[in-house]
Amino acid sequence: MKPSPEEQLVFLSKLQRLFSEGDFTATYKFALLIALADLAVELGNDSGEPLELGHRGIAAKFIELYWQQSAPYSTGRSGTSQDVLVQNSGTQAAVITAIVEFRQNNLAATAQSARLLPSYQALILKVGQTVSAQPINYLQNLGGGTDPFLYERVRGAIILKRGVAYCLRRFQPLVQQLARSRWVGHVKRNKLNSPRLGEADDLESFLFETPRQALTIIGAGLKKLTSSHCFYCGTTVHDADVDHFVPFSMYPRDLMHNFVLAHPACNRSKSDTLAALPHLERWLEFITRHDDALNEIGETAGRISDRSSCRSVAQWGYSNAISSGGQAWIKSNSYESVNQAYVDCLG
Ligand SMILES: [Zn+2]
Structure with missing residues (x-):
């Protein structure tokens, strides 16, 4: 078909x-x-x-x-x-x-x-x-x-x-x-x-695009929620960036659950790539555990907040990456190919 x-x-x-x-x-x-x-x-x-x-x-x-x-x-x-x-x-x-x-x-x-x-x-x-x-x-x-x-x-x-x-x-x-x-x-x-x-x-x-003041609200909310820890490397972060987990270049629409807190360096290094499996698993756990808090931050920042849409977007992004041979970012200068296990964990 x-x-x-x-x-x-x-x-x-x-x-x-x-x-x-x-x-x-x-x-x-x-x-x-x-x-x-x-x-x-x-x-x-x-x-x-x-x-x-x-x-x-x-x-x-x-x-x-x-x-x-x-x-x-x-x-x-x-x-x-x-x-x-x-x-x-x-x-x-x-x-x-x-x-x-x-x-x-x-x-x-x-x-x-x-x-x-x-x-x-x-x-x-x-x-x-x-x-x-x-x-x-x-x-x-x-x-x-x-x-x-x-x-x-x-x-x-x-x-x-x-x-x-x-x-x-x-x-x-x-x-x-x-x-x-x-x-x-x-x-x-x-x-x-x-x-x-x-x-x-x-x-x-x-x-x-997301207005700058909305990003400030989202950043402050995520800092509180994560006690100022970088989503990717797990260490403390002071001047944090708000990163799109599924890259904005891939899906140019701001869904609240797609925002994570990151060091500017981690954010730059990940750039426009999808995140690797351990990050994906952690993200799924994060958006499930903090669903209510994320909805609340989204409401304050005036962003769309819908966990199930956001999951579907991730599933779509990773499936597309498999069919086009896409890479996933593990950490600075370290990548792997997106494979079926990614999509399975979203299924
Ligand atoms: Zn980091």
Whole structure:
């Protein structure tokens, strides 16, 4: 059932066509592509089977993606104003307006804590309707026609076609990077944003990355939790870095359970590689034992906190490493090949 290498190439070239020929009046289609790739990693598997994704689940991803972006953006430079960035040509995107209104009327620091409020149901419904009527409807329109190569629609959901979840999992970092860079370009090109942007050059980090103050909160929380011990070498650390356990280059999304405390030297040495088996086993134990505390730190720092998604991401990362002959970092200048034992311990 897995797509052949030829089918995977066809998938990639269609995806590329979608980016170059698709008509993007709002940034929704980028959000939808990122949402589909994320959901394929979190809910799908490598069997090649079709995967059903409900509108509600996709709407929840949209809220997560646009949450940070629905805060006012400020360059801090004179001559620019501080306001929410516009993500549709001509007028603000309805999803942003809905989130801005929700945030004005509800006390919720994060998209995740918002989920606990009764009024969140109305927000999901509203965003779900927009997502269904717009990007889900139009994403597969290319060069004047329709090529439904990604999904078909059923009531309240879409079904990713055979091989699509597989390809989205396989090429998730590529989909993320393509969608993000086009997304940033879209926001920059929108004339309505010029009073807000000026010559701003940190747009991508505002739209997608963990704010610096959030990292400070996470670092302080992890220090308390671990009595200031480096996750990798186990010795005491003073000026600690916050490291992405599954590298950010591999999965550019900040999940709270993916953060560990590390010496800057250990962090630099590990760099963009996956961690070796003893680290992986320790990490699994760590996120299980400290699940509640990590959720609490995530809540304070405004980061998504979901242990089971984070585990799925790790499983996906290590499985991909096996199929591409990836290496895992043991310690400075010491590596081994990722093998089946890694995936077994995540199973
Ligand atoms: Zn260390």
